[in-house]
Amino acid sequence: MNTTELTGNWNQTKGKLKQRFAMLTDSDLLLVEGEHDELVGRLQSKLGKTKEEIHKILAEL
Numbered sequence: 150m151n152t153t154e155l156t157g158n159w160n161q162t163k164g165k166l167k168q169r170f171a172m173l174t175d176s177d178l179l180l181v182e183g184e185h186d187e188l189v190g191r192l193q194s195k196l197g198k199t200k201e202e203i204h205k206i207l208a209e210l
Contacts, residue, residue, distance in 0.1 A: 159180050162207065162210050163175075163180075166178060166192075166206075169206075169210075170195075172195065173195060173196075177191055177192070177195055189204070
């Protein structure tokens with residue numbers, strides 16, 4: 150999933166992430182324009198996954 154796709158469908162993606170990973174909060178999932186890497190870093194930290202694993206999770210949603 151590229152940044153444009155992620156941004157365009159963010160509300161849906163955010164809801165699916167929160168369903169799949171209950172420990173995520175709204176502040177964990179803040180997507181500020183141009184800060185895609187920061188979001189991925191927060192998800193890596195919170196979920197204990199690699200960057201590649203995070204991208205795969207996002208692509209599967």
